[in-house]
Amino acid sequence: MAPLSRALARPPLDRWTLGKTLGHAIHPALTDLPIGFWTSAVTLDVIGGPDARRSAQQLLGIGTLSALPTALTGVAEWDQIPRPESRVATAHAALNGVAMVLFAGSYVARRRGRYAVGVGLGLAASVPATAAGVLGGHLTGVRHVGIRDPAYNADDVGPQVQRPTS
Template sequence: MRVLAKLENARWLDRIGDAVRRAVLATVGKGRVGETLHGQPIGHPAHPAIVQFPVGAWMSAAMLDLLPGTEHAATALLVAGTAGTLPAVVTGAADFGTLSREQRRVALVHAAANTAAVGLFTASIVARLRGDHRRGRALSFAGVGVAGAGAYLGGHLAFAQAAGVNHAAAALPRVPLEWSAVDSVDSFTDGKVGTRAFGDTTVLVYRENGRFSVMVAECAHRGGPLADGRTIDVDGQTCVQCPWHGSVFALADGHAVHGPAGSDQVLLRTRVRDGLLEAARP
């Protein structure tokens, strides 16, 4: 943990991280391609799911290497796993463009470890194709160890540093569990966005044709203040744009229209009772 703390504070990595981020954004962009690779259509980053294929193939090859007479099967798995790193790299790069500087420092070493692992697995494949299966096994086991270190950093990035998580969902414990009054129905105007204190947080309230949607006012991407965002029209939908990084959410249903947010904005349950708008956790 002390090593990770030093890594998180290694500002000398920022020059590299900033350059890589610029290259990623120039290549992938901030538009639909980047949003798709980041995983917006499925509601969360795609990279963690995609890496299961190469890692699974490499681990399976390592298990076969412990058994006699499985050289050809292990080699086939290594080839498949190493080829499968391409979509993992592309989606990981898209995620990199959405990270903060502190997160990018860890992500750089995570990527470096995985690159080294791919190099070891590639060398293992070459050795096996030349008939040197003993050397191939040794290189493969080394690759599994380095890939494991990279996976550990990836886990730290996702869970300890909250990269890719829905920050709006993290605010839900501060929202009342049971039905609670937000405000009187008459205090809201059709087509206008209102903000109210609700429980121990702030919510956005949008009324359209007498129907209400209430969402947590913390941006899903990085917890930015959506209450300070501007409303814009996107393809006929009234949306709110986060003032921090520009994520755009449809006010009617919380759908993430544009990134860098990969998750939809959390909507609360709503009902109207005795002239009051009430809401509760989903």
């Protein structure tokens, strides 16, 4: 993973993969796309009825496609993460990989007319996807992992976040 991470974090790709054009990491913002599409698909499976099948399938496909650039931006940040947090990031990435494979499998099953299998795979994929989201939130909210342009440090005039000492 490290060679890919380093390649994605080099100029000129780093302007996009690390969010340098925005001044902060792009990965957290991109995660809303696959999460939203996949959650919507599972919701349609649960409460949408037969008329929602095609829409759920389309949402799964779009979610899986949107997961690709999301994963690449996460990989680009890999070498930027301090060692203790990199273990959490590894678990986050692994769970997301499992979720993506299961959601893609759900899409394929539906395309082949195996709707019940597709629904089952989509529901199963929700478990690692949710766990990965919890770990991602932990990385950013608790461990304060994320790429931020140093130019923004001068703007820190508001209340400071109290970090735990343990």
